[in-house]
Amino acid sequence: MKTIASLSDNDLIARYLEGDEAALKTLILRHQKKVFSYILLSVKNRELAEDIFQDTFIKVINTLRAGAYKEEGKFVQWVMRIANNLKIDYYRKMQRMPAVETNGEFDIFDFVYGNEPSIEQKMITEQIHRDARHLLQYLPKEQREVLEMRIYQDISFKDIAELTNVSINTALGRMRYALINLRKLIQEKNVILS
Numbered sequence: 623m624k625t626i627a628s629l630s631d632n633d634l635i636a637r638y639l640e641g642d643e644a645a646l647k648t649l650i651l652r653h654q655k656k657v658f659s660y661i662l663l664s665v666k667n668r669e670l671a672e673d674i675f676q677d678t679f680i681k682v683i684n685t686l687r688a689g690a691y692k693e694e695g696k697f698v699q700w701v702m703r704i705a706n707n708l709k710i711d712y713y714r715k716m717q718r719m720p721a722v723e724t725n726g727e728f729d730i731f732d733f734v735y736g737n738e739p740s741i742e743q744k745m746i747t748e749q750i751h752r753d754a755r756h757l758l759q760y761l762p763k764e765q766r767e768v769l770e771m772r773i774y775q776d777i778s779f780k781d782i783a784e785l786t787n788v789s790i791n792t793a794l795g796r797m798r799y800a801l802i803n804l805r806k807l808i809q810e811k812n813v814i815l816s
Contacts, residue, residue, distance in 0.1 A: 627652075631697035635686060646686075650679055653698045661705050665712075674712065678705040757807045765800035768793055 626648050629637070634652075637645035657678065662671040681704050685691050691700070758766050767786065771777040777785070783793040 632693060635691065635697065638686060639689075646683070649697070653701060656698060657701055657705055660702060661709065664709055670712070674705060674708050677708050681708070754804075757804060757811065760807050761800055761803055765796050765803060768796040769800040769804075772797060 626634070626637075626644055629645070629648070631649060631652070634645040634649045638649065654675075658671060658675050661674050661678075662668065665671050665674065678701060682701055694700070758769065761769070764786075768782055771782045771785070772779065779790050779793050779797070783790045786793065788796075
């Protein structure tokens with residue numbers, strides 16, 4: 623009589639499907655080292671490898687129980703394909719999901735709502751930009767020119783200086799005075815920018 627350890631993978635699967643839990647344990651132990659090493663070599667993180675390994679065998683068990691396993695080659699190759707797909711799924715998910723670093727003051731709503739502004743926030747932002755652009759007309763031409771080049775066209779102060787035929791210090795000074803004058807205009811015109 624054959625011992626359980628000497629049975630083929632397919633025989634172990636058949637016995638597991640008949641209710642022999644020891645057959646499943648033998649199957650997992652037989653391929654554990656190979657599958658885990660394969661995952662660990664790819665992800666290079668032991669905890670992540672353990673998670674993917676566990677998820678792999680959960681998927682294997684669920685597929686076996688559902689009767690969806692088809693003997694199309696070696697069992698271990700099928701398990702490795704599942705592990706590989708789970709690794710790919712993990713990395714795809716990580717690309718979509720931003721990493722969250724906390725400083726102890728974690729608010730779940732910051733994470734849930736993400737970085738995408740709502741329609742209301744977009745409308746408010748557009749109105750603020752319109753109001754701010756409207757205020758620019760009250761600035762002196764040189765200040766307005768420097769501010770528009772720096773803020774709206776993202777031109778460096780070095781390039782602004784060359785384009786306006788002034789020194790970098792003059793360009794920086796015009797920007798500084800433009801911002802000071804904008805703050806005064808915001809107060810004078812009672813514009814709300816928040």
